[in-house]
Amino acid sequence: MHNVIRLEPGVRMSEAVVCNGMVFLAGQVAEDPKGDIVSQTRSVLGAIDRLLARAGTSKKNLLTAQIFLADIDDFAAMNSVWDHWIADAGKPARATVQAKLARPEWKVEIVATAVVG
Numbered sequence: 001m002h003n004v005i006r007l008e009p010g011v012r013m014s015e016a017v018v019c020n021g022m023v024f025l026a027g028q029v030a031e032d033p034k035g036d037i038v039s040q041t042r043s044v045l046g047a048i049d050r051l052l053a054r055a056g057t058s059k060k061n062l063l064t065a066q067i068f069l070a071d072i073d074d075f076a077a078m079n080s081v082w083d084h085w086i087a088d089a090g091k092p093a094r095a096t097v098q099a100k101l102a103r104p105e106w107k108v109e110i111v112a113t114a115v116v117g
Contacts, residue, residue, distance in 0.1 A: 007054050016051045023055035025112045033105040037074040040107045041081040048112055061115040062092035068109040072098035078108055
């Protein structure tokens with residue numbers, strides 16, 4: 001039987017699930033969606049840092065990241081924040097796409113997977 005730990009479970013989903021030495025994050029969005037792409041990206045990456053720490057790991061152990069942008073024209077500005085954040089960590093496999101997000105004020109959503117430890 002697998003030991004499954006659900007972090008910050010809600011009615012619909014958990015913010016993260018830890019199982020078999022892996023942590024799977026739900027899509028993270030900005031806590032305050034009023035900001036521009038730079039502030040929203042910083043907020044999302046901060047949420048990822050926090051959840052990874054709760055799971056006992058860090059961005060150094062990221063395996064994958066899927067980035068959804070409401071407007072692909074924000075790609076360069078989002079990358080400027082991402083590049084600074086990931087500079088001293090292991091670079092995950094990554095994809096970035098334009099997508100219609102669940103709320104119109106969200107500019108970026110990031111889903112990530114990491115190894116625990």
